[in-house]
Amino acid sequence: xxxxxxxxxxxxxxxxxxxxxxxxxxxxxxxxxxxxxxxxxxxxxxxxxxxxxxxxxxxxxxxxxxxxxxxxxxxxxxxxxxxxxxxxxxxxxxxxxxxxxxxxxxxxxxxxxxxxxxxxxxxxxxxxxxxxxxxxxxxxxxxxxxxxxxxxxxxxxxxxxxxxxxxxxxxxxxxxxxxxxxxxxxxxxxxxxxxxxxxxxxxxxxxxxxxxxxxxxxxxxxxxxxxxxxxxxxxxxxxxxxxxxxxxxxxxxxxxxxxxxxxxxxxxxxxxxxxxx
Amino acid sequence: xxxxxxxxxxxxxxxxxxxxxxxxxxxxxxxxxxxxxxxxxxxxxxxxxxxxxxxxxxxxxxxxxxxxxxxxxxxxxxxxxxxxxxxxxxxxxxxxxxxxxxxxxxxxxxxxxxxxxxxxxxxxxxxxxxxxxxxxxxxxxxxxxxxxxxxxxxxxxxxxxxxxxxxxxxxxxxxxxxxxxxxxxxxxxxxxxxxxxxxxxxxxxxxxxxxxxxxxxxxxxxxxxxxxxxxxxxxxxxxxxxxxxxxxxxxxxxxxxxxxxxxxxxxxxxxxxxxxxxxxxxxxxxxxxxxxxxxxxxxxxxxxxxxxxxxxxxxxxxxxxxxxxxxxxxxxxxxxxxxxxxxxxxxxxxxxxxxxxxxxxxxxxxxxxxxxxxxxxxxxxxxxxxxxxxxxxxxxxxxxxxxxxxxxxxxxxxxxxxxxxxxxxxxxxxxxxxxxxxxxxxxxxxxxxxxxxxxxxxxxxxxxxxxxxxxxxxxxxxxxxxxxxxxxxxxxxxxxxxxxxxxxxxxxxxxxxxxxxxxxxxxxxxxxxxxxxxxxxxxxxxxxxxxxxxxxxxxxxxxxxxxxxxxxx
Numbered sequence: 001x002x003x004x005x006x007x008x009x010x011x012x013x014x015x016x017x018x019x020x021x022x023x024x025x026x027x028x029x030x031x032x033x034x035x036x037x038x039x040x041x042x043x044x045x046x047x048x049x050x051x052x053x054x055x056x057x058x059x060x061x062x063x064x065x066x067x068x069x070x071x072x073x074x075x076x077x078x079x080x081x082x083x084x085x086x087x088x089x090x091x092x093x094x095x096x097x098x099x100x101x102x103x104x105x106x107x108x109x110x111x112x113x114x115x116x117x118x119x120x121x122x123x124x125x126x127x128x129x130x131x132x133x134x135x136x137x138x139x140x141x142x143x144x145x146x147x148x149x150x151x152x153x154x155x156x157x158x159x160x161x162x163x164x165x166x167x168x169x170x171x172x173x174x175x176x177x178x179x180x181x182x183x184x185x186x187x188x189x190x191x192x193x194x195x196x197x198x199x200x201x202x203x204x205x206x207x208x209x210x211x212x213x214x215x216x217x218x219x220x221x222x223x224x225x226x227x228x229x230x231x232x233x234x235x236x237x238x239x240x241x242x243x244x245x246x247x248x249x250x251x252x253x254x255x256x257x258x259x260x261x262x263x264x265x266x267x268x269x270x271x272x273x274x275x276x277x
Numbered sequence: 278x279x280x281x282x283x284x285x286x287x288x289x290x291x292x293x294x295x296x297x298x299x300x301x302x303x304x305x306x307x308x309x310x311x312x313x314x315x316x317x318x319x320x321x322x323x324x325x326x327x328x329x330x331x332x333x334x335x336x337x338x339x340x341x342x343x344x345x346x347x348x349x350x351x352x353x354x355x356x357x358x359x360x361x362x363x364x365x366x367x368x369x370x371x372x373x374x375x376x377x378x379x380x381x382x383x384x385x386x387x388x389x390x391x392x393x394x395x396x397x398x399x400x401x402x403x404x405x406x407x408x409x410x411x412x413x414x415x416x417x418x419x420x421x422x423x424x425x426x427x428x429x430x431x432x433x434x435x436x437x438x439x440x441x442x443x444x445x446x447x448x449x450x451x452x453x454x455x456x457x458x459x460x461x462x463x464x465x466x467x468x469x470x471x472x473x474x475x476x477x478x479x480x481x482x483x484x485x486x487x488x489x490x491x492x493x494x495x496x497x498x499x500x501x502x503x504x505x506x507x508x509x510x511x512x513x514x515x516x517x518x519x520x521x522x523x524x525x526x527x528x529x530x531x532x533x534x535x536x537x538x539x540x541x542x543x544x545x546x547x548x549x550x551x552x553x554x555x556x557x558x559x560x561x562x563x564x565x566x567x568x569x570x571x572x573x574x575x576x577x578x579x580x581x582x583x584x585x586x587x588x589x590x591x592x593x594x595x596x597x598x599x600x601x602x603x604x605x606x607x608x609x610x611x612x613x614x615x616x617x618x619x620x621x622x623x624x625x626x627x628x629x630x631x632x633x634x635x636x637x638x639x640x641x642x643x644x645x646x647x648x649x650x651x652x653x654x655x656x657x658x659x660x661x662x663x664x665x666x667x668x669x670x671x672x673x674x675x676x677x678x679x680x681x682x683x684x685x686x687x688x689x690x691x692x693x694x695x696x697x698x699x700x701x702x703x704x705x706x707x708x709x710x711x712x713x714x715x716x717x718x719x720x721x722x723x724x725x726x727x728x729x730x731x732x733x734x735x736x737x738x739x740x741x742x743x744x745x746x747x748x749x750x751x752x753x754x755x756x757x758x759x760x761x762x763x764x765x766x767x768x769x770x771x772x773x774x775x776x777x778x779x780x781x782x783x784x785x786x787x788x789x790x791x792x793x794x795x796x797x798x799x800x801x802x803x804x805x806x807x808x809x810x811x812x813x814x815x816x817x818x819x820x821x822x823x824x825x826x827x828x829x830x831x832x833x834x835x836x837x838x839x840x841x842x843x844x845x846x
Contacts, residue, residue, distance in 0.1 A: 164643040168734070171601055171622065172657055173630045186647035 006266050015258030022252055026072040035065045038220050045231075045239050054244050058230050063241065067248055070222035075252075077138060077217065078204040084142035085203075086196060089149025094180040094188075096150070097157025098166075108154070111147045119144050120209070127215045137207070137216065145203060152195055156188040190263075197260035201253045208249050224249050284452050284485045285309040285332060285370070290345035292327055292336060292509075301340055302327050302509040309453065312483040316500030316517070318493060318532075320753035321724065324509040325489045329455045332487060333366050350452060367394040371446035375458040377438035381430035388426025391445045400449055413444040416481065417474050436467035440474060447478065454479070454486040460495060464588040464780060465824040472498055472826075472833060491753055493532055494826035497521060498833035505529050517830045533828065535754050544788050544806065545769070548580040554774050555600070555742055560609035562592075562599055569595045570606070571798045575776075577742065580768060582775040584789030584806070586782060586821065592798040593778045597744045600776065601635050614741070631661045634735035638747035640727035644719040650730055651715040655701045657737040662700075704733040707770075708763060725756035732763065736771075744776045749784055761788055782825050786810065794818045 008016060025032065034053075035041055038061060046056040054063035096104045114122075126140045157180075160166060166183045174183075210216035211225030219226065227245035234241035287307040293300055302324040309315050317325040327340060334354045336342050347354045349369050354362055366372075371394075374380040381390060391413070392406040401409065407426070414422035417440040430438060439459055446454055459475060460468040476499050479486055490496050496503060496517075503520045505512040505528065513526045524530040555577040562570040569592045577583045585593045598604040600611065602622035611618040613633070619625050637643035644653055702712045708729040719727055728748060735743050748764070749757035765788055767773060777789055785792050785806060793803040794817065801815045809818060826832060 164637045164639070165645040167603070168635070168637070168643060171603070171630065171635055172660060172738070173622075173627050174660070182648070183645055187645070 009262055009265075011258045012262035015255040015262070018251060018255035019259055022071060022075065022255075025068060026075045029068045029072045033065045033068045035062045037065065037069045037222060039065075045234050045237070045241050048240075055239075055241065057227065057241060058234070063244055066222045066227060067224070067245055070224045070227055070245060071248060071252070073217055073221050073223045074204060074207055074211075074225070074249075077134065077207055077223075078200055080138050081142045081145060081203045081207070082196060082200045084138065085145035085199065086149050086192070088142065088146035090153045090185070090192065091180075092146070093150040093153025094157045094184050095176070096154045097161050098176055098179055098184065104154075107150070111150050114144070114147045119206070123206075123210060124213070124215060127210070132210075132215050132218055134217065137210070141203060141206060145199060145206075149195070149199065153188070153192070156191060157184055160184050160187055194260050194263045197256050197263070201256050201260075204256075205249070205253060281310040281312060283308055284311045284350055285487075286346075286348045287328070287332060288346045288348075290328065290331060290347070291343045292324070292331060292340050293343045294340055300509060302331070305345075305506070305509070305511055307332070307487070307504070309485050309487065311452065311485055313502070314479060314486045314488055314500045316496035316503040317487055317489045317506060318491065318496055318503055319506035319512075320491060320755065322508070323506040325491075325506055326457050327509075328506070329372070329457050329487055329489050332453070332455055333370050333372065334362050335366075364398070367451070368398045368400070368449045369451055370453040370455065371449065371451040372455045373439075373442050373446045373457060373459050376462050377442040378430065378435060378462075380442060381438060383430050386427055386429055387433065387441050391426065391441065391448050394445070394448050398449060406448065410444060410448060413447055414441070416478065417441075417444055418470075419444075434467075436463055436471055439463060439471050443475060443478060447482065447484070450482065450484075452485060454484050455489070456486055457489045458491070459488075461490065461492070465782075466588060466820055468495070469824045469826070469833075469836065473837065475499065476833065492826070493521070493754075494828045494832070497828060497830045498826060505532070521828060521830065531755060535758050543786070544582060544790050545765070546790060548769050548772065549790055550579040550581075550772070552579045553577070554579045554614055555776070556610075556612040557596075557600065558610050558612070560596075560599060560606045560611070562595060562604055562606045564595075569798050570599065573609075573795075573798075573800055575793060575800075575803065577774050577776060579741070579774055580772045581791065582768065582777055582789045584777040584779060584785040584792040585795055586779055586785055586792060587795035588780060588821075591795045593780075593795050594746055595798075596795070597635065597746050597776065597778050600744060601633060602630075627661065631738045632741045633744065634738050634740040634742070635744045635746065636728075636731050636735050636748050639751045640724060640731050641719075641751075643731050644727055646719055649716050649718055650705075650710075651698075651701060653719075653730060654704055654715075654733050654737050655697050657734060658700045658704075659697050661738050700737070704737055707736060707767065708733040723756075724752050725759060728752060728756075728760055729763065732760075732767070736767070740773070742774045742776065744778070746778045747780070748777070750779065750781055757784075764788060782822060794821065 003016070040060045041062050042052060042056040042060045044056070044058055044060055046052060046060070048055040052062045052064065054067070057063055057066055092107055096107045122144060123140055127136065130136045161184065166179060169179050169183050207216050207223070208225030208228070211223050212229045214226075214229065216225055217223040224245045228242050228249075231241040231245070285307065286309075287305065290302055290305045290307070291300065292302040305324070305328060307315065307328065317328060319325050327337070330337065331342055331345075332347060334342065334347050334357075342355065345355075349365060352365070354365050357365070381387070388407060388410055391410045392403065395401040395406045395409070396403060410426055411422050414425050419425045419437055419440055425433075425437075425441075433441065439462075443459070456475065460471050463471060472495065478484075479499070486499075488496055488500050493503075500517055502514060502516050504514040505520065505526070507528055512528050513520065513524065515525075520529060521533060524533055553576050555575075557573065557575040560570055560573045561568065573596060575583065575585075575596075585596060587593045595604060599606050602618075602620065602625055605620040611620065613629070618629065622630070701715060705712050705715065710726060710729050710733070714722070714726070719730065722730065732748075745764070749760050752760060761784065764775065768775065775788075777784070779785060789806045791804060792806045792809045793800045794809065794815065795801070796817050801817050802809060810822065812819075814822065823836065
């Protein structure tokens with residue numbers, strides 16, 4: 001079978017299947033989950049059973065249900081962050097590349113300043129000051145992350161603005177917005193798409209990390225990072241509980257990366273062929 | 278005719294693309310005797326470079342050798358394993374690429390790269406290799422041969438790098454050289470020097486060579502025999518004189534004729550009107566502090582073609598950028614249709630931008646690969662003239678095109694109006710492209726077709742003046758011929774004025790009414806084209822004219838004889 005005109009590799013297939021599963025899971029959680037999100041079903045850290053396939057968490061909620069809801073939440077937030085950061089990063093990055101001059105200098109320096117502050121510290125300060133509601137979380141990480149998207153978009157834009165079809169559009173008298181939207185963006189989609197996948201992974205891990213520190217998504221919502229923290233103590237009793245959410249994080253991140261790797265390899269070799277040596 | 282032993286024999290060579298059924302080279306045989314030079318000639322896509330590489334049993338990504346035998350000195354290299362092939366490459370057969378500046382590693386010195394092959398193959402010690410390299414530098418007439426090798430590639434000029442690359446190929450004293458368009462990227466005046474040296478190098482060491490080029494006149498100077506290729510198949514093969522004087526195939530005779538016609542043809546002067554449309558006076562321009570154009574004055578009349586010729590770096594393309602407003606000049610004035618023309622693009626009105634259009638050298642990068650021809654050509658029409666409403670229900674036009682070709686194409690700027698569609702189709706007719714191409718993307722076109730689209734895009738603005746920046750130099754000779762014809766036809770029909778930037782004197786001959794010769798940022802001559810070519814010449818003009826290869830096998834020898842006579846006198 002071919003996708004986008006190319007045959008996925010075995011690892012790409014694995015990634016694609018897992019990612020598709022997660023997407024379906026996230027979309028249909030309320031119908032698929034065996035129990036309500038916060039219902040207490042059993043005792044603390046019950047062993048897996050037919051009733052609760054992955055056992056229960058620290059206050060007796062069904063682990064499988066929590067993981068499903070947690071994935072749904074974490075995926076949704078990571079997706080929102082990545083989309084927003086790409087919107088900001090692409091618009092400003094292309095603007096910087098196309099307009100150049102002081103706009104470029106100003107934006108680039110601003111981004112340099114932001115990049116010089118460690119992201120986690122920056123996020124901890126903002127979330128500490130404004131409190132960790134979901135909109136603040138999304139906005140903060142999106143703005144932080146957009147600096148990296150900006151760097152990529154600017155570099156891609158720089159390579160494209162010097163091409164003659166862009167110059168032809170300038171000579172015609174086209175406006176900046178038109179040039180960005182019609183001449184630059186369509187020619188930068190492939191690398192931006194694969195970067196989207198990578199940034200999604202980073203953001204997913206970042207939220208999980210913040211939640212683990214207690215500054216991410218707040219209870220009663222389930223989220224994967226928070227679940228690792230809540231169940232961490234179970235390790236002391238030799239129980240599996242924190243492994244499940246942690247494994248879920250790993251599985252999704254690895255799968256998205258496998259898909260991105262494949263997409264990047266297509267980009268590197270459009271014909272999908274290697275030289276004959 | 279040749280009793281020397283056969284050094285390279287390729288039999289029934291067949292190369293296929295990754296997709297099944299896509300045959301790139303079909304059943305080609307090559308026989309090369311020791312010390313002999315075989316010219317492989319053909320247009321782009323003819324498979325000449327592919328054959329050159331497969332002589333080393335190498336195929337580029339996306340291509341694989343499907344069938345055939347490649348014997349070097351009796352050993353079938355295709356039957357060897359990877360390490361066996363590596364042992365042959367560089368040592369028995371070596372390759373000189375077209376663009377030397379792209380083929381050198383910028384972070385190693387030249388001598389390191391030249392000595393690499395003999396060291397890898399264990400043929401020489403480092404010292405021997407260096408001595409040999411310096412010897413080669415000397416015989417290739419490189420400056421300061423003793424220390425030249427210590428330079429990094431960016432410290433040498435294009436012509437020097439091309440020669441250094443030849444030295445690299447000769448470093449293991451191979452039996453066969455594959456020369457892939459070694460002079461194509463060079464200026465005419467540099468090309469002749471490199472040609473002379475390559476020829477003497479091949480003679481001196483008795484190396485056999487496959488000389489790949491699209492220029493018949495160039496190959497005639499160095500080759501013993503010529504093989505003409507087209508669409509991956511052999512058209513004909515013969516000695517140089519036989520192919521040039523009595524080609525047996527129609528395609529070959531057309532190739533020969535293009536060059537022949539150039540010598541006699543002159544531009545038609547009936548289209549020229551007395552009205553001066555563009556007047557450039559005493560222009561100076563700088564890149565940073567470097568003066569690129571100095572005190573240049575030029576005028577163009579309605580319906581006239583003015584050519585600007587010169588080598589790369591002479592400032593001719595800069596002149597084009599100045600006229601279009603991309604590079605505001607530091608001094609001087611530009612007058613357009615009697616009105617002073619603002620120097621920078623930003624100050625020019627939309628209508629002024631419309632009246633001056635530019636056609637680029639390389640059509641591949643001048644067209645947005647993500648826009649259909651309808652968008653590319655239709656955009657200037659709707660941008661400048663805004664014919665019809667953009668929100669009309671009359672999406673009909675595009676609809677019909679879409680239906681007839683039954684493939685989706687995207688239209689973003691509401692270009693549905695019937696008038697724009699009609700105008701776009703007219704433009705396609707003007708540049709002699711089929712109307713159903715409108716839904717295609719540039720990647721689905723050939724080089725010549727792309728250049729036609731570029732011309733159509735310029736015409737869409739209904740301009741008075743078109744600046745042609747090397748419009749034919751990226752195209753194959755027969756295709757370039759067609760584009761020149763088209764440009765002349767359009768001038769006659771529409772009364773356009775052209776400023777033609779080129780390094781190709783053949784093109785100048787044929788379509789320019791007046792010609793300016795540019796050297797280091799200023800004009801050394803600016804007069805009627807006939808006068809330029811008939812003399813008396815400025816010494817630089819003469820150098821340019823005499824450097825253009827003539828389609829005779831003894832032209833290069835003639836030039837050398839003349840030089841020898843000049844120095845002894």
